[in-house]
Amino acid sequence: MSAATRNVQMEEDNIEVDSNKAIIVPGTMTDSHCATICLQDEDHTLGNSLRWALMKNPEVDFASYSIPHPSETRTNVRIQTSEKTTAVEAVFKGLDDLMDLCTHVIDTFQTELAKGEFEAAVVLLLVGASALNVDKIKNKNAAPVQISAEQILREARERQEVAIKVPKQTIHDRDELMEYRGRKRKEFEDRIQRSRLHIGEWLKYAAWEESQDELTRARSIYERALQVDSRNPTLYLKYVEMEMKHKNISLARNLFDRIVTILPRRDQFWLKYTYMEEMLEEVARARQIFERWMQWEPEEEAWMAYVKFEKRYKEFERARTVYERFVHVHPEPKNWIKWAEFEEKEGNLERTREIFGRAIEVLGEELLEQRLFISFARFETRQKEVDRARVIYKYALDRIPRSKSQALYNQYVQFEKQYGNKEGIEDVVVGKRRLQYEAELATNLKNYDTWFDYGKLEESTGDLERVREVYERAIAQVPPAPEKRLWRRYIYLWIKYAFFEELDAKDYERTRQVYKSCLQLIPHKNFTFAKIWLLYAKFEVRQMEVDAARKSLGMALGMCPKDKLFKGYIELELEMRNIDRARKLYSKYLEWSPSNCSAWIKFAELESELEDTERARAIYELAITQPELDMPEILWKAYIDFEVGEEEWANARALYRKLLERTAHVKVYISWAHFEASVPEEGQAEVARRVFEQGYKRLKEQDLKEERVILLEAWKEFEKVQGTEETFKRVQDMMPKMVKRRRMVEAENGSGTQAEEYYDYIFPDDKSESSHLKLLNKAQEWKARMEREKAAKAQAAAQAAAQAEVAAAAAAAAAEAAGSSSPAPEEPESRSMDAGSEEARSENGSSSPSSQAGEEAKPDAESSSGREDN
Secondary structure, three states, X not given: OOOOOOEEEOOOOOOEEEHHHEEEOXXXXXXXXEEEEEEEOOOHHHHHHHHHHHHOOOOEEEEEEEOOOOOOOEEEEEEEEOOOOOHHHHHHHHHHHHHHHHHHHHHHHHHHHHHOOOOHHHHHHHHOOOOOOHHHXXXXXXXXXXXXXXXXXXXXXXXXXOOOOOOOOOOOOHHHHHHHHHHHHHHHHHHHHHOOOOHHHHHHHHHHHHHOOOHHHHHHHHHHHHHHOOXXXXXXXXXXXXXXXXXXXXXXXXXXXXXXXXXXOOHHHHHHHHHHHHHOOOHHHHHHHHHHHHOOOOOHHHHHHHHHHHHHOOOHHHHHHXXXXXXXXXXXXXXXXXXXXXXXXXXXXXXXXXXXXXXXXXXXXXXXXXXXXXXXXXHHHHOOOHHHHHHHHHHHHHHOOHHHOHHHHHHHHHHHHHHOOHHHHHHHHHHHHHHHHHHHHHHOOOOXXXXXXXXXXXXXXXXXXXXXXXXXXXXXXXXXXXXXXXXXXXXXXXXXXHHHHHHXXXXXXXXXXXXXXXXXXXXXXXXXXXXXXXXXXXXXXXXXXXXXXXXXXXXXXXXXXXXHHHHHHHXXXXXXXXXXXXXXXXXXXXXXXXXXXXXXXXXXXXXXHOOOHHHHHXXXXXXXXXXXXXXXXXXXXXXXXXXXXXXXXXXXXXXHHHHHHHOOOHHHHHHHHHHHHHOOOOOHHHHHHHHHHHHHHHHHHOXXXXXXXXXXXXXXXXXXXXXXXXXXXXXXXXXXXXXXXXXXXXXXXXXXXXXXXXXXXXXXXXXXXXXXXXXXXXXXXXXXXXXXXXXXXXHHHHHHHHHHHHHHHHHHHHHHHHHOOOOOOHHHHHHHHXXXXXXXXXXXXXXXXXXXXXXXXXXXXXXXXXXXXX
């Protein structure tokens, strides 16, 4: 199908057809039966329908469609057909069938619509939901009878009408035959006139004429079709097959000559041409056709067909000549291998070796492949030439890059395992592992673990130069940034290199240069590695260069002082029994890090080992006076152990007292008590007991309950060993009780407070009340206070009432005194006396409820305390 746009005006339907609407994708049409056709401005609608129509065709083996990208308005249809039709013809037939189907659906629909026999659902489909006011439907519940999809399909199949079959036509005489032929020719001519570019119609027309034994008309139709498309391989194929089928040999030869002249790159026609001549036993003519074909330098399959043709007729020299020309046109290694295998089968072993040698010379190092050498080595192995095969393998491994010789290595390993000795097998294994390491390093040169394994592998071979090469390549991979975490693994490569030079190569000057180069490379302003300095110093000591070792370590302490450097330098001097230098180094060490308790202890232990007790004690005294210490507890313990070791009991006690002035830790009291118990004097058990009591009191004052429990446990163990039953019982009685309590704490998610259970200790000798007793007492106090306030208010109200009565009585008496002189004022006095007695009674009454409440609260408090303890 041409890619140019051509508008073709149809005579009957007046339809404009754009030839760009459907094009064959370039490079997808391998032959006439397989192609990919691109439909422009189409989507799934046409693609899926066309695929369905194509699959209905029995001559179509495969059909599918795809849309390359959602943003592109084109659809690709892939089709593969049998030998009876071509891909283009099948597509045109599928489009025609699809059009017929659409026409049938439209006609059927219009016919049924004209009858007017349709339900409401069809009305909805035709006139639209808006016209029927579907939104006004109130009852939207599901219908009582539900119809499934299976039921709909079953009813559709039941109501499907039987397809109308075209009746068979029987022809009785020649007139009817001529009428039938004329009618069919008219139909074909009309179709060709409508779609002249549709080659499928031409092929149908020609096939029908052939079925009527009208070969002349069929040839005329093929020739007319070739005028439309003169390079259509399908037309030529059907044309020549017709001539061959009817044994028109001369016409077929003429047609084949015409085809191979027009389409010389179509190997299918050359093969058919040679096959026809060979079937006619025209061997010379078939060879001549092969020679014409080979002048076009076709693909490898054509040459192999020529070779097989010569081998069928035992023309091995001619086949050898064909191979010669073949490898000249296609000089790939696989073609040389085919030639060599041919010669080997014929028994020409020397010629086979010659072919392999020529292949290696002709291809050169750029085109060499491992399979050529593998085939060559296998050939020599089959001929029992093991040494030749080994030489070939080694030659190939030296010439071919390691990234392209994995299979060659595998074959070499198998060969050595079968025919080699122990040394040869080890060499092969080492070579294979070397290839693996190189492949890993090609992806990541900073993979130091691979460098370690690579160096270890080369050391096992004993090749010093190769080992040095690997280590030099490894140490050249410097970490990208001056960060110690990146250098930790890298620095061990230098150490391994130095160890190799010193222990294996015995090259001490080179070892010294390795150490110096490493020390120059490390960025000491950012970080350093004490291991390298110390290893270099020890190496110089082994070489009797003590001054060089001291110089390097002194330089290290000046540039980048570290704890490990001081410790290593001091150990080195002590190993050489240089005590004075060790003392000076300790002094420098403590000047640089005065808070390092370990350094103070080591210095004091050194003096103690030298039996200089006063110097050791002075070091300890100076150490404990430092304002900051990293681990003061181990320093005090070491000082106390030193005095105990010297049996200076008074000094040890003084140290314990001095330590307790700084800290009142429970462990100090326990240690002091144990110390007192261990002193070999009379009455030390009682002294230890007093220490326990003193610690217990102090911890009690600080309200440290858990520490008191720890102290009591240690005291109990002490009394169990060195005390009596009475003292043990006394400590046992001091042990607390554990109770479970609740307290409100903040929730972890911040949502408020929540109750939490915890365990508390209640000591028997605690005078302070527990929290729930305090709460109960406060409740009782509040109740008593409220009752007193209530009694006071009642007393005030009674006094006010009494005063009012006295005032009223006085007024009445004054009024009566004006009229008579009778002794009436005595009654108020009695009332006053009564009021006084009532006031006294009210005072007694106000005090009695509080006392009664207190008496009632005491039993409650006692009972609640008992419940809490339980």
